Amino acid sequence: xxxxxLQTNREAxxxxxxxxxxxxxxxVDTSYLSFETVLSIYNxxxxxxxxxxxxxxxxxxxxxxxxxxxxxxxxxxVAGILMNGQFGIGPxxxxxxxxxxxxxxxxGFMVAILRVPAIVxxxxxxGLYRGLVHLVTSGSWIEGLPEGFKGLSHAGFLGLSAFAWIxxxxxxxTHCWLRYTAFGRSxxxxxxxxxxxxxxxxxxxxxxxxxxxxxxxxAALAGIIFAAQIGFIPNTAGNGMEMRAIASSVxxxxxxxxxxxxxxxxxxxxxxxxxxxxxxxxxxLDAFWxxxxxxxxxxxxxxxxxxxxxxxxxxxxxxKYRKFIETDAQNDKSVETPTIKELGEVRK
Amino acid sequence: xxxxxxxxxxxxxxxxxxxxxxxxxGAINPAFLRPSTLLFSTSDFVxxxxxxxxxxxxxxxxxIDLSIGAVMGLAAITLGLLWVNGVNIWxxxxxxxxxxxxTGVLNSVAIHVAKVNPLVITLxxxxxxxxxxxxxxxxxxxxxxxxxxxxxxxxxxxxNLEVLGLPFPLVIFFVATGIFMVILHRTRFGRYIYxxxxxxxxxxxxxxxxxxxxxxxxxxxxxxxxxxxxxxxxYFGSARSxxxxxxxxxxxxxxxxxxxxxxxxSGTILGTALAALLVGYFQTGLQIIxxxxxxxxxxxxxxxxxxxxxxxLSEMGRAYYLQWRVxxxxxxxxx
Numbered sequence: 001x002x003x004x005x006l007q008t009n010r011e012a013x014x015x016x017x018x019x020x021x022x023x024x025x026x027x028v029d030t031s032y033l034s035f036e037t038v039l040s041i042y043n044x045x046x047x048x049x050x051x052x053x054x055x056x057x058x059x060x061x062x063x064x065x066x067x068x069x070x071x072x073x074x075x076x077x078v079a080g081i082l083m084n085g086q087f088g089i090g091p092x093x094x095x096x097x098x099x100x101x102x103x104x105x106x107x108g109f110m111v112a113i114l115r116v117p118a119i120v121x122x123x124x125x126x127g128l129y130r131g132l133v134h135l136v137t138s139g140s141w142i143e144g145l146p147e148g149f150k151g152l153s154h155a156g157f158l159g160l161s162a163f164a165w166i167x168x169x170x171x172x173x174t175h176c177w178l179r180y181t182a183f184g185r186s187x188x189x190x191x192x193x194x195x196x197x198x199x200x201x202x203x204x205x206x207x208x209x210x211x212x213x214x215x216x217x218x219a220a221l222a223g224i225i226f227a228a229q230i231g232f233i234p235n236t237a238g239n240g241m242e243m244r245a246i247a248s249s250v251x252x253x254x255x256x257x258x259x260x261x262x263x264x265x266x267x268x269x270x271x272x273x274x275x276x277x278x279x280x281x282x283x284x285l286d287a288f289w290x291x292x293x294x295x296x297x298x299x300x301x302x303x304x305x306x307x308x309x310x311x312x313x314x315x316x317x318x319x320k321y322r323k324f325i326e327t328d329a330q331n332d333k334s335v336e337t338p339t340i341k342e343l344g345e346v347r348k
Numbered sequence: 349x350x351x352x353x354x355x356x357x358x359x360x361x362x363x364x365x366x367x368x369x370x371x372x373x374g375a376i377n378p379a380f381l382r383p384s385t386l387l388f389s390t391s392d393f394v395x396x397x398x399x400x401x402x403x404x405x406x407x408x409x410x411x412i413d414l415s416i417g418a419v420m421g422l423a424a425i426t427l428g429l430l431w432v433n434g435v436n437i438w439x440x441x442x443x444x445x446x447x448x449x450x451t452g453v454l455n456s457v458a459i460h461v462a463k464v465n466p467l468v469i470t471l472x473x474x475x476x477x478x479x480x481x482x483x484x485x486x487x488x489x490x491x492x493x494x495x496x497x498x499x500x501x502x503x504x505x506x507x508n509l510e511v512l513g514l515p516f517p518l519v520i521f522f523v524a525t526g527i528f529m530v531i532l533h534r535t536r537f538g539r540y541i542y543x544x545x546x547x548x549x550x551x552x553x554x555x556x557x558x559x560x561x562x563x564x565x566x567x568x569x570x571x572x573x574x575x576x577x578x579x580x581x582x583y584f585g586s587a588r589s590x591x592x593x594x595x596x597x598x599x600x601x602x603x604x605x606x607x608x609x610x611x612x613x614s615g616t617i618l619g620t621a622l623a624a625l626l627v628g629y630f631q632t633g634l635q636i637i638x639x640x641x642x643x644x645x646x647x648x649x650x651x652x653x654x655x656x657x658x659x660x661l662s663e664m665g666r667a668y669y670l671q672w673r674v675x676x677x678x679x680x681x682x683x
Contacts, residue, residue: 064467066597110653116660117610119412119467123597124653131646139642235642240593243414247471256465288486292479298472299458306462 010253011265013305017297018272025279032282039160045274046167046229047072047222051245052252052270053174053263054218057211059249060178062191062258063111063118065212068219068245070129071103072238076223077133080142080233089149097220103129104216105209112208126242133235142233152228163225170218175263187211191258247298248273253305358607362622369626373633380636387515391507391583393628394517395420395576396595397621400602401521401528402572404620405565407603408532410545410612411459411466413566416573416599418477419451420592423574425481428496428587437500441578448574451477452567459566460559474596481589497586507583517579524572525621532617541565545612601652602627627651 026033051068058065079096083089103125110121152162160168178184189197190207198204222241227233246256252269254261273294280290374381399416406413423444430440451473458469485496509516532538540561543551552558573592581587606623608615627648634644 110657114657114660115664116656119600120604120610120656121653123600123604124649124651124656126597127601127649128646128653129649131643131649134640134642135646139640243471243474247475250468250471256468286486288479288482290479291475292483295472295475295477295479298475299469302464302468302472303458303462306464310463 010260010305011262011268013301014252014265014268014272017301018268018275021272021275021279025282028283037278037282041271041275041278043161043164044278045271046163046225047241048244048248048270048274049167049171049267050218050222050225051241052248052266053170054215054222055242055245055249056252056254056261056263056266057174057178057187057218058118058215059246059254059256060187060191060258060261061208061211062194062256063208063211064246064256065107065122065215066119066242066246067103067107067122067126067129068215068222069238069241070126070133071100071216071219072223072226072241073133073233073236074103074129074136074223075100075220076227076233076237077136077142079224080145080227081136083146083149084142084144089146093224096224097217100216100218100220100223101213102216104213104219107216108209108212111212112205133237137233137235139235141235143231145227145231145233149228150231163228166221167225171263171267178263183207183210188259193259244273245270247294251298251301359616359619359622362606362619362626366622366626366629369629369633373629373637376637380633385636387513387518389632390518390521390625390628391515392632393598393624394521395579395583396598396602396628397521397624398517398524398576398579399569399573399595400599400606400620400624401524401617402565402569403599404603404606404608404615404617405528405532405541406466406569407600407608407610408541408545408612408615409562409565410548411562411566412470412600412610413452413455413569414467414470414596415451415455415474415477416569417592417594417596418474418481419448419570419573420577420580420595421589422451422477422481422484423448423577424581424587424591425484425496425589427578427581428499429484431499432496437503441503444578445571445574448570448572448577449567450570451573452570453563455570456559456563456566459562478589478593485589496588499581499585499587503582504585507579517583520575520579521621524575525617529617537561537564542613545609545614547613598627598648601648605652605655 022033025037051072054068055065075096078099079092082092082095087095107122107125110116110125111118114121154161178187186197186202186207189200189202190204194204197207219238223238226237248269249261249266250256250269251272252261252265252267254266276294276297277290280286280293370381370386379385399420403413403416426447427440427444430443431437435443455466455470455473458473459466462469506516511519514522532541540551540556543554543556544558544561548558576595577591580591602624603615603620604610604623605627606615606619606621608620630648630651631641631644634647635641639647
């Protein structure tokens with residue numbers, strides 16, 4: 001029963017793991033178990049949350065974007081340069097988001113129009129955008145960002161910063177958008193069966209292009225949050241984030257084969273990935289353990305998930321063909337037909 | 349006509365591109381054409397070629413291995429730890445290769461057991477292995493990202509050793525290319541690799557030992573990743589846990605540029621080897637004519653985008669052309 005519940009609500013398994021993590025924390029030191037801990041981990045996970053939403057959109061269409069880390073770096077650099085050039089905070093952020101949109105559109109153009117395999121196309125743009133970062137910044141770090149910009153990441157209403165509120169709205173908004181609108185559903189339709197979606201009258205290319213474009217904008221937003229949180233922009237901003245984003249989404253039940261997954265699941269995955277870091281610090285373990293623990297848990301979850309899905313599949317198939325097996329058992333004469341053996345295979 | 353058939357092959361295009369690229373850079377800066385420059389600049393990028401060769405096998409089976417970068421670091425750190433604890437350097441090398449082999453087997457078993465996309469599993473295991481490398485280097489006293497150095501002189505000299513006038517890493521690359529060409533194109537195992545990539549189900553019905561074949565492919569990738577980690581450790585004279593983090597994407601680039609389909613089923617070792625040289629010389633050439641290394645990274649990313657887009661466009665064009673020809677002949681028959 002529990003297994004079936006976890007299978008239908010894939011997000012719940014991540015939630016359970018997060019709860020377990022907090023229980024471990026509580027056993028060690030109860031003073032850590034507070035609403036503030038939850039909030040501080042949420043604040044640390046903002047960047048990962050935003051790009052995990054983007055990764056979910058792209059993965060729903062059976063795509064993959066490994067260039068998000070570079071888009072993050074590029075838009076953060078653009079925002080930083082414009083702000084230091086007395087351009088005003090609002091317009092700088094808008095232009096940075098627009099840069100992200102262009103990057104995403106280019107990825108989408110490669111994948112949807114030119115039909116280049118997604119991983120190959122975005123692998124190329126990963127290098128390309130990263131190089132643009134170095135061109136834009138001419139190799140130096142960007143420092144001395146305006147105080148008003150950094151202030152956006154300081155705690156405000158109800159202990160949450162402006163960015164934290166934006167991310168919260170994004171999470172809920174995208175979730176509802178994907179769940180309850182025709183366009184949101186068509187993302188999953190394209191990922192599940194591209195040709196079928198086309199025959200249903202969905203504009204497949206347009207859907208794919210939109211997914212990559214939104215992903216680009218979200219990556220740009222993540223870059224801006226990154227800049228506001230740490231107050232300066234190194235050249236390597238966003239390096240390796242693409243793998244973390246994909247890992248969070250996968251952990252939250254988004255399939256790389258497209259067609260399934262929820263934004264909430266991906267968000268929980270991202271929250272979990274960050275909470276490992278924070279909890280290790282609170283447990284006073286050395287920080288170098290966290291990648292290994294994250295990797296180990298990721299593998300265990302994946303393998304368990306695969307096993308459960310396999311068991312569910314064969315149980316379903318057994319239900320479907322059970323009546324044939326039982327009637328065959330009743331009148332033994334038809335036993336020599338090879339279907340019995342095949343059904344046995346099927347049941348396995 | 350038949351003799352000219354090889355001109356249509358992708359490898360020929362790559363070879364022409366490679367020669368043209370060397371000539372262009374040579375025309376801009378004649379220093380690039382000196383044999384010693386051409387040969388010894390390969391030491392900067394040949395480790396990517398070494399690991400890309402084995403990765404070709406895995407990608408042809410329709411899988412992918414994202415953990416190679418992590419395995420390179422893990423192997424280098426294993427070598428360092430064993431050496432610090434007084435193990436003979438050659439035995440330590442062997443140990444590092446064994447670790448590489450074990451990681452490959454682990455990947456394969458996890459993929460087999462979970463029946464999940466290899467991309468996901470190796471993404472998870474790359475966190476695991478790079479984490480393990482960090483933990484090992486942390487436990488070994490080299491805190492965090494600091495390296496382990498002070499290796500035996502004979503090991504460090506290996507990277508600068510000349511064999512028949514060629515630098516030793518390049519020799520390893522050539523020998524590995526030869527071995528992998530034989531494995532992939534001349535053995536039953538190689539044909540199985542293609543069959544699994546072409547049609548997984550047909551391979552199963554034909555009785556191909558799938559799990560064994562895949563395990564060998566992933567184990568070979570692990571071993572070659574470890575080997576290239578060792579080459580790097582010897583070249584730099586130190587071992588660091590984040591050695592390979594920058595090598596993953598170039599290695600996949602080399603394989604894809606070499607004509608291997610990312611969906612599996614087609615590709616050649618020669619193509620990968622040529623593409624690895626092509627990308628490597630592109631970067632060093634740009635640096636020699638005075639472009640900064642970051643910009644050259646961007647340009648090689650651009651090169652990949654361009655080549656892949658052109659290939660995709662030409663494929664689409666050919667499909668349209670074939671369709672047009674069929675329609676035309678049908679039209680002629682009916683009229």
